[in-house]
Amino acid sequence: MHRTVIAGAAGLVSLALVGIFALDAGPTRGGAEAASSETYRQLNLFGDVFERVRADYVEEPADADLIDNAINGMLTSLDPHSSYLNPKTFRDMQVQTRGEFGGLGIEVTMEEGFVKVVAPIDDTPADKAGLRANDLITHLDGDPVLGLTLSAAVEKMRGPVNAPITVTIVRQGRNEAFDVTVVRDIIRIKSVRYKRDEGVGYIRVTTFNEQTSDGVRAALREMSDMPGFVVDLRNNPGGLLDQAIEVSDIFLEKGEVVSTRGRYPEDTQRYNSRPGDLANGKQVVVLVNGGSASASEIVAGALQDHERALVLGTRSFGKGSVQTIIPLGSDGAIRLTTARYYTPAGRSIQAKGITPDIKVEQNVPEDEDIRTTGEAGLAGHLAAEDEDEKGGSSAYVPRDAKDDLQLIYARDLILGKRTYDPANPTPTADASAAAGAGSEGGAAMAPIPN
Incomplete structure (x- = not known):
């Protein structure tokens, strides 16, 4: 299946979806250049680092988390719109395109380590609470966003319906950061x-x-x-x-x-x-x-x-730019920029x-x-x-x-x-x-x- 989704600005994930996507279940392009011996040497280096971290990190890490974050790091280094979608994020994305999902009701991206609001969706909790385009979210319920992936930050913003979350905002024109409480709800988008x-x-x-x-x-x-x-x-x-x-x-x-x-x-x-x-x-x-x-x-x-x-x-x-959603055998997917x-x-x-x-x-x-x-x-x-x-x-x-x-x-x-x-x-x-x-x-x- 090959479907293109154009979501919005900037790797937008969200509490809403964004970008141009194409859903592609096809095989890897046959004409792609064969990996060189140097490429395989670098992959061996990755394996060495992975084993060293598993063996010597101060606390025992979860193998799946290490691999997920390594894949996401590879993709996000390409451009702001390429990323790894773990199985839950991939399922959530599919629900969002049908027009109903749970959350705050904002389109977001990541900028310099913080969550940036691209736009609140009309008549959603975020819109009613006064969030605005260009707001930077620096903390969620007092916990810093810096260091989280966009998907992890979005996951923290989701939660049970009617459960409040406090987001700390930095806004142009305001001298100090301030808190806004948003009450989560089922987001039904009347487009x-x-x-x-x-x-x-x-x-x-x-x-x-x-x-x-x-x-x-x-x-x-x-x-x-x-x-x-x-x-x-x-x-x-x-x-x-x-x-x-x-x-x-x-x-x-x-x-x-x-x-x-x-x-x-x-x-x-x-x-x-x-x-x-x-x-x-x-x-x-x-x-x-x-x-x-x-x-x-x-x-x-x-x-x-x-x-x-x-x-x-x-x-x-x-x-x-166009992002292709490529499903993986793990039930997750990658979002990869493939065209203009x-x-x-x-x-x-x-x-x-x-x-x-x-x-x-x-x-x-x-x-x-x-x-x-x-x-x-x-x-x-x-x-x-x-x-x-x-x-x-x-x-x-x-x-x-x-x-x-x-x-x-x-x-x-x-x-x-x-x-x-x-x-x-x-x-x-x-x-x-x-x-x-x-x-x-x-x-x-x-x-x-x-």
């Missing part, structure tokens, strides 16, 4: 929400799971009388590749949606849309920001390249992101400046092919829609109150004041507690 909003159809896509394309189709059916649609992908960290393709296909009549290219020419795969624009050619505006990653970027890039939608907001995260993905125009998003057609920044309160570093800011990330890398952007979205300048601007475009001039994609000073150009500056971050 699509929609409503009639000030005369336009508003479709919020929070993640790409098995329910997403059906949800978008339902939204278009229910709001077929609307003159156009805002598709909100802000702080959507990704999900399943086939769902990103299907959502793109919903709005396209023909043409390529995305391609993936790996180490070998025969690895190239192209995914095309089928005839039938379910939005009937009505205007579409896609909202993105610094928390929009992977599957979100595929949809935004496809609709942008085909000039089917205007992309509005700030530059997306820049997660443009490209938009229909041949653009690689890796460490670059999607640049919006219309850049509109929010008016961000000083104590809520949420600015992602983007893929280009992750240590050990897969480099952009042309070395022209771009960092992240603001991930702030106001909770009150009347303050949401990006949404207001998008609605105005659909209703004809504003027009788009490709020669002047950045709003004028007057438009920025009305639709909201915020500060580019970032806030200071509190010191990491011991």
